[in-house]
Amino acid sequence: MAKINNKTKIEVTDGVLIPARDDSSIFSAWRIAFYGAISVLVLLPVLSPEPYCHVFKFVVGFNEDWHFDFASSGLVKTFEVTVLSIICALIIGLLVGLGRISRYPVINRICTVYVEVIRGIPLLVQLFYIYYALAKFVKIMDISAAVIAMAICYGAYISEIFRAGIQSIPKGQMEAALALGMTRSQAIYRIILPQTIKVVLPPIGNEFIALLKDSSLVSILAVSDLLRRGREYASTAFYYFETYTMVAIIYLILTLFFSRLVAIMEERMKTDVNQG
Amino acid sequence: MKKGIILLLMLSIASFCVFTGCSKEQSAGKKIIVATDATWPPMEYVDENKNIVGFDIDLLSAAAKEGGFAVEFQNTAWDGIFAGLAANKYDAVCSSVTITEERKKTMDFTNPYVSIGQTIVVKKELNGMEQLPQFEGKKVGAQIGTTGAIEIAKYKNITLKTYDEIGLAIEDLSKGRIDAVVCDNPIAANYALLNPKYKPVLKIVGTPFTTEEYGIAVRKGNKEVVDMINAGLAKIKAKGIDKELEKKWLR
Structure with missing residues (x-):
């Protein structure tokens, strides 16, 4: 019996390692990576402005005299794609997640097939498909094509999180709600979903970080995100090593920053649950 | 049945080995590996038999034949093509490379072999x-x-939109996602005048607004390969082979 209890749970996720407060070694690893990346990001342009400073300005979207140009910023484009995609993916994910626990076989089957199909196609292929293949029938602008493809893909993954989250709520909750005279849908919206949100927020935060990284794939659709801005710079200035170093560090800082945010959020959730 | 399939597979692998072996035996003399981004018709592209063909390919192959060396073409994505050259992955880049002052700082060029200009391609209904x-x-x-x-x-x-391949830019233009495409005039002509899919919807406007010359890019300081290719190019120019090829590919 003891052996079974001692079994450690192995969790491997797509996102970066999210540090827990009490785990000091992981936290310091995060610290080393985060502050190290920031100091490299600051030091390289200061020590050798040509080309690091130019790369930084070009990629992040400053013009020569450090005026921030919103429209040409690769950083803004990356965020635009990521945030819009995660919002759409959450909506799709919630609907499909509910569909997957639906009692109606048709809805259930449709949602399950959707998840199976989408999870079986590489995101890169999906992006090409929605951008070039579907363009035969409907005209989708570049950024919306990217957002639609990312949302459809991540919607499938997030729906699985929602489904697991809903199923993790003890059955007694639903039974009690039904016993109080609520209908099934009332019980789901008033009792089950509010509790589910607390359970699913950390894994969704993880998906957000994974999506931020995968958003670099949209650069193939001529969306001028961080990676494409970097490639544009490197292909004319020929500073390949310098450019991709800067792009990688900017991505690293972003993902580390958000992983910390997710960890803090998780912490808050825990205390909220304990107090409530 | 299963055995038959395995046999077939082994046969095809064997024949493939024999085939590649043959092509290797043919190459005599010094061999250089040349990178090309075969997405740029009619200068270099992959034909329906998956061979790399085009004006550049024929020209350099002819120059190699005359100059007594062998070339092997390697299909490489454009936006890393010069990084690969600097990293010693191949000896030369023959891929419609315009000789520019900026590029001369990081690589050497052979003598120019053809001159072209940038042209604007738009949709047919756009006027003025x-x-x-x-x-x-x-x-x-x-x-x-x-x-x-x-x-x-x-x-x-x-608003500049950059694409990995010119074909994707032309496709987006035909779908109305962008207003124009700028590329070298032989490529513009190939898409807007010859390509059956794009011929009815696209047109070339104005005249080429730059004058540029293509050269073959070689790693900085690699004089041996530059001289070798230059000698080959001079010989085919003397024989008029380059004019024949221009007639074949660029008209």
């Missing part, structure tokens, strides 16, 4: 826009890192 400055406030596409993209970037108010 013939110069690049007229496209201010519009979206104009080009292949990443090409002289076309560099020309567009000179105008701050034009």
